[in-house]
Amino acid sequence: MVREFKFKGYSPEQLQTLSIEALIPLLNARQRRSLDKRVGTYMSDAKRKLREDIKMAREKKLKGELKTHVRDMIILPDMIGLNIKVHNGKEFALVNVRPEMTGHYLGEYAITNRRVQHGAPGVGASRSSLYVPLK
Template sequence: MARRKKKVMRTPKAARRAARKRRSGVSERRKKEFTYRGLTVEELKALPMFAPDDDPDALSVEAIMPARARRSMSRGYAAGIENGGANIEEEHFINRLRENPGKKVKTHCRSLYILPEMVGRTIGVHDGRSFKMVEILPEMIGHALGEYASTRRSVTHTGPGVGATRSSKHVALK
């Protein structure tokens, strides 16, 4: 015995909407591709880290970062690479990240800004006690690593202990 398909009762508005959808050919919503300042993730990864000395106005990762990240980059790993190590921890972390493309890399450097080459990687960020594994998404570019590994936890208190209140003084101890 074959089952019949039930007819779905629609409101006139829903029927018009379904007909419009069939006419337009739209079957499902497409996810909008992520862009950072008008550039896709692939274009960002292809950019050089710093602009060349002969053309300081050239497009680079440093040039499209927010002002605070640009300042940190110019004083941090840019100065470290050129001047023999102004910030050695950041430089070592980026080198480890480039040398181990498939592995998880840990760091204590919470102030390091997320670069396009870090997208898709899992980075262990120290929170003061342990390493929190953070999956780097394109939306995180330009933010500090420490923003994604909270250093504080919410405390959940239990009830009062034995002897803490007058009524609990006469309770037999276990």
Template sequence: MSSDYRTGREGEFTYRGHTVEELQSMDREAVAELLPARLRRTIERGLSVEQEQLIEEAKESGSEETANDPIRTHLRDMPVLPAFVDKTFAVHNGQEFERVRVEPEMLGHYLGEFQLTRTSVEHGQAGIGATRSSKFVPLK
């Protein structure tokens, strides 16, 4: 992690010198100035209608959100904004919705970065007749 993302003396998280509460009270343009260039440009060009609806849904959900009721979304390209901190999202990975709890350290990233779309493949032994070398694989 770079020096821009650190905890304060009291252990409170700060993002480029601002606490989460300060970031949540700022307007979107002021927060965009603190974000990396790619996210700043995404916000400056304007968010889509679906992204705006997701922001409104996150604001309406309140802080006492239950783990049984996450906010479901397909928007993997949604920047993580201060309004999303301490909320649970169900992000679609192409097959199913997986839960992602947004922490303050996730600011400056996209929602899709925290839900992988590919899994590691673990191959077993080759079957009988699969290759010429498989005739030397013991049957037991």
């Protein structure tokens, strides 16, 4: 039998009915502090626009896909089920928001670095490459 996910005792459906004020005590300290200040510094213009776009996507009024550069947005229950493309510095990485992601940041799921695969060294890479003939 598959175990149902619960966030601090609440099912995803119950979480979506909670207001932000009721959700704040359930989050970790860092997220609580950020959301407590949401009226001031936390809710920047980019985050406000993203919240409006999320609301439009929920109502199926958004044309196209939901893209953002806002990596420090805390995932709230109203984002569950959406596909959000988050910029990782080079491209937009697709993030499928699941209930387990509640309280984390969007940037945690769009990794910014990749494994480096080095090629062969080029001419001038070392002192010995001076003596290698160029075809």
